[in-house]
Amino acid sequence: MAEDETLLSIENLSTHFFTEEGVAKAVQNVSLKIPRKKTFALVGESGCGKSVTALSIIRLIPAPPGRIVGGRIIFNGQDLLELGDKQMREIRGNKIAMIFQEPMTSLNPVFTVGNQITEAIRLHQDLSGARARAAAVRILKEVGIAGAKQRISDYPHQLSGGMRQRIMIAMAVSCRPSLLIADEPTTALDVTIQAQILDLLDELQKHSQMSILLITHDLGVVAERADDVAVMYASRIVEQSDCESLFSRPLHPYTQGLLKSLPQLGLKAERLPVIPGTVPEPLHFPAGCKFHPRCPIGSGDERCRTVEPQLREVAEGRSVACWYALGYEENLKFKT
Amino acid sequence: MSEEKSTISADKVQTPKGRSLWADGLRRLRKRKFAMACFCIVLLYFALAAFIYLAEFFDWQVGPIKWSEQVGESYQKPSAQNIFGTDIFGQSVFRKTLYGAKISLTVALCASFISLAIGLPLGAIAGYFRGLVDEIIVWVYSTLSSIPYILLILAFAVVLREKTLFGYKLTGITAVYLAIGLTSWVGICRLIRGEVIKHKDREYILAARSYGCSNGRIILKHLIPNVFHLVIIDFSLRFVAFIHAEVILSFLGFGEAHRPSWGAMINDARIELSRGVWWQMLAATIAIFFISLALNIFGDALRDSLDPKLRTQ
Numbered sequence: 001m002a003e004d005e006t007l008l009s010i011e012n013l014s015t016h017f018f019t020e021e022g023v024a025k026a027v028q029n030v031s032l033k034i035p036r037k038k039t040f041a042l043v044g045e046s047g048c049g050k051s052v053t054a055l056s057i058i059r060l061i062p063a064p065p066g067r068i069v070g071g072r073i074i075f076n077g078q079d080l081l082e083l084g085d086k087q088m089r090e091i092r093g094n095k096i097a098m099i100f101q102e103p104m105t106s107l108n109p110v111f112t113v114g115n116q117i118t119e120a121i122r123l124h125q126d127l128s129g130a131r132a133r134a135a136a137v138r139i140l141k142e143v144g145i146a147g148a149k150q151r152i153s154d155y156p157h158q159l160s161g162g163m164r165q166r167i168m169i170a171m172a173v174s175c176r177p178s179l180l181i182a183d184e185p186t187t188a189l190d191v192t193i194q195a196q197i198l199d200l201l202d203e204l205q206k207h208s209q210m211s212i213l214l215i216t217h218d219l220g221v222v223a224e225r226a227d228d229v230a231v232m233y234a235s236r237i238v239e240q241s242d243c244e245s246l247f248s249r250p251l252h253p254y255t256q257g258l259l260k261s262l263p264q265l266g267l268k269a270e271r272l273p274v275i276p277g278t279v280p281e282p283l284h285f286p287a288g289c290k291f292h293p294r295c296p297i298g299s300g301d302e303r304c305r306t307v308e309p310q311l312r313e314v315a316e317g318r319s320v321a322c323w324y325a326l327g328y329e330e331n332l333k334f335k336t
Numbered sequence: 337m338s339e340e341k342s343t344i345s346a347d348k349v350q351t352p353k354g355r356s357l358w359a360d361g362l363r364r365l366r367k368r369k370f371a372m373a374c375f376c377i378v379l380l381y382f383a384l385a386a387f388i389y390l391a392e393f394f395d396w397q398v399g400p401i402k403w404s405e406q407v408g409e410s411y412q413k414p415s416a417q418n419i420f421g422t423d424i425f426g427q428s429v430f431r432k433t434l435y436g437a438k439i440s441l442t443v444a445l446c447a448s449f450i451s452l453a454i455g456l457p458l459g460a461i462a463g464y465f466r467g468l469v470d471e472i473i474v475w476v477y478s479t480l481s482s483i484p485y486i487l488l489i490l491a492f493a494v495v496l497r498e499k500t501l502f503g504y505k506l507t508g509i510t511a512v513y514l515a516i517g518l519t520s521w522v523g524i525c526r527l528i529r530g531e532v533i534k535h536k537d538r539e540y541i542l543a544a545r546s547y548g549c550s551n552g553r554i555i556l557k558h559l560i561p562n563v564f565h566l567v568i569i570d571f572s573l574r575f576v577a578f579i580h581a582e583v584i585l586s587f588l589g590f591g592e593a594h595r596p597s598w599g600a601m602i603n604d605a606r607i608e609l610s611r612g613v614w615w616q617m618l619a620a621t622i623a624i625f626f627i628s629l630a631l632n633i634f635g636d637a638l639r640d641s642l643d644p645k646l647r648t649q
Binding site: 058060062064085089090091092093094097098100101102105106107108109110111112119120123124155157168171172 | 356357358466467537538539540542543544545546547548549550557558561562
């Protein structure tokens with residue numbers, strides 16, 4: 001991938017939470033590259049660090065107790081971690097915008113939706129109140145809200161979940177950001193609305209040419225919408241690939257387990273296979289490969305229990321962090 | 337796309353016209369007849385106080401501002417002429433009671449605003465930023481609230497009395513409301529701090545930060561409007577406490593010395609009662625009783641209709 005095609009690149013990002021019980025290493029050595037105009041999916045179970053990664057990008061980690069302890073986040077050639085508060089505010093909402101999981105609680109209950117959209121617009125653009133309002137109406141139409149002129153003076157509690165998520169999206173894209181971080185944008189919505197919201201994101205992406213960082217635990221959504229995928233497990237990326245090859249030939253045992261546990265059309269199974277065990281807590285990560293206690297291959301392996309494999313490129317555009325993954329060792333020997 | 341657009345417009349027909357949480361709360365409040373009656377009583381008191389201010393300003397010769405006039409012998413029993421009788425100087429107790437409304441309400445109102453002006457920003461800042469700032473503010477108000485309230489007000493009242501502050505001489509009443517206001521912001525500060533802590537990690541605040549709001553903007557535009565109903569409820573309930581505080585201060589001899597106030601009247605009555613003169617006591621008590629009761633009932637109704645957690649209707 002050529003450098004200028006990369007919009008955002010994260011290099012060795014580590015974000016830790018310094019709690020009273022100890023240091024929770026929520027994100028460790030995460031590196032990823034989000035290309036321009038593409039959808040990059042970050043997949044993982046709850047608590048694996050995907051939201052923390054997203055919040056680290058726009059630097060909204062709750063601090064204290066959270067702190068970005070290392071790494072670089074290069075956005076358009078600029079290291080976001082070196083910016084001052086004011087510069088960072090100019091980027092938030094303007095260049096990088098974010099939508100959240102819970103549309104029911106992401107809007108301020110005491111203001112009309114119009115108020116909130118115009119606030120987002122006027123924070124970054126020098127527009128008069130009336131013009132900002134007109135712009136807000138335009139954006140509401142763009143995100144598919146009928147009767148935008150009337151809707152603009154509604155309060156959040158008058159809207160359904162799907163509508164609120166559209167409003168959130170309207171706020172997020174109001175300044176034409178080049179990166180939209182969508183943190184589980186459809187998790188709280190029912191299935192029919194999910195598809196509509198994802199279609200809307202696709203459409204907006206097409207004509208405003210933004211990149212989307214899609215954070216989700218729904219592999220179905222990933223398969224349909226993403227160009228590139230990174231799978232996160234217990235604070236690290238364990239596999240990274242383009243979407244097609246990940247689904248056709250997963251390399252990491254965790255990814256394999258995830259895909260196996262999906263219900264498949266036409267296949268009659270009494271019970272879906274599951275990955276045994278639970279996700280380790282950030283305070284008590286196992287030594288070695290963090291997946292080894294649940295791994296079908298590595299649970300008895302001495303090396304898996306003691307030495308953590310690093311993410312390593314095994315083929316063009318494919319990286320994995322597993323001692324037993326196809327090509328991992330060969331690559332190691334080749335490099336050393 | 338066209339399919340879902342039609343569902344949205346169908347949905348639109350059902351929803352009522354835009355109504356804010358505030359409008360909703362006030363509509364609920366208006367339905368409570370008894371609370372509204374109490375509100376009218378409170379308004380009457382305020383109208384009386386405002387009228388006395390106007391009368392003094394324009395020098396209208398009406399009853400309450402002629403309270404110092406001698407209307408008869410001293411210590412006359414209540415009669416048709418003087419419905420609450422006269423005091424030791426032969427002044428009308430009724431007029432004094434009316435005039436006392438001005439003093440009491442002025443003190444309570446000014447003290448409320450002072451305590452709000454200190455408590456609200458401190459509470460919001462402590463709750464939002466936490467850390468060291470929070471610890472300092474909590475430490476200050478914990479210290480303040482560990483001192484017995486009456487003693488603290490008394491200390492402030494004594495210190496402030498007849499002092500000159502910024503070239504302005506603190507007369508009796510100013511010293512009183514300053515003393516009350518400066519000592520009673522702890523409650524509102526604590527309340528706001530707690531609410532802000534609760535709200536600041538909500539997603540809508542994170543969302544506001546994600547589109548570029550600064551801390552100041554978040555506090556002023558997003559957090560305070562969301563906790564402001566509590567400020568209003570607290571204000572209405574605390575107002576009663578401030579009227580009482582003024583009475584207590586006057587009763588203890590640290591209040592307004594030269595003009596009649598309800599506290600001063602009760603203070604006078606302390607000696608008079610032993611001589612069988614009860615009417616000054618009665619007049620002041622009735623005046624305090626009705627505004628306290630009305631404000632308490634109204635304040636409770638206000639809380640019931642504005643606090644989203646108590647919404648049952």
